């Protein structure tokens with residue numbers, strides 16, 4: 001198990017999701033995804049990295065979403081999500097799966113012909129290593145039919161070199177309290193934080209090296225990886241903090 005996987009699977013992460021899931025508001029730029037899903041027609045949402053289910057609140061309000069499939073490799077996190085889902089009026093299936101493999105999802109979707117919306121919210125796609133991103137998109141695209149859509153919510157980087165956006169600064173602060181516990185327990189050291197201006201990643205590290213990072217994007221990068229995966233960009237909307245990219249096969 002790599003360091004990032006150990007981090008995401010820690011009990012304290014799952015607990016923190018549960019305590020903030022019901023209260024945290026929609027990420028501001030997610031409204032673009034909400035509006036697009038409203039016009040997609042009847043569909044199933046497949047939410048990659050659903051975590052504690054923060055987004056269930058607004059997904060449950062979508063009139064055309066008939067079912068939600070939440071995928072996450074942290075069983076502990078899904079247990080917390082399940083607690084929250086008691087309030088979920090739409091059928092919810094929570095699947096323990098690693099979206100770098102998608103073995104369980106492949107079995108679940110086998111023979112299912114309903115229209116689907118595949119979601120990577122909260123920069124989940126930007127937490128993947130560069131070498132994993134293309135593979136994950138290719139796997140996702142292998143599930144997609146013409147009427148399906150992929151939605152990527154990806155945090156922006158600053159246009160000024162050497163500068164962090166306010167969002168990236170907020171992100172570091174948000175996780176720092178939690179990381180004091182998680183990094184210490186897993187790796188026995190204090191967490192350290194930095195912005196890697198070469199790679200444009202917000203990094204949390206332990207004394208052995210980086211543990212988790214979260215990439216900050218520019219539009220041309222998004223277009224490039226989506227197109228390399230054989231998908232077509234239907235729309236890219238630039239919000240205050242994030243890009244929302246919508247793609248189809």
Ligand SMILES: C[S@@+](CC[C@H](N)C(=O)[O-])C[C@H]1O[C@@H](n2cnc3c(N)ncnc32)[C@H](O)[C@@H]1O
Pocket residue numbers: 008009048049050051052053054055071072073074077097098099100121122123124127
């Ligand atoms: C930043 S949280 C996002 C939570 C939630 N979707 C939200 O928008 O607030 C990222 C989630 O992705 C999960 N995750 C990260 N890498 C994963 C992988 N390779 N396979 C499955 N889940 C993964 C983590 O366990 C974590 O719950």
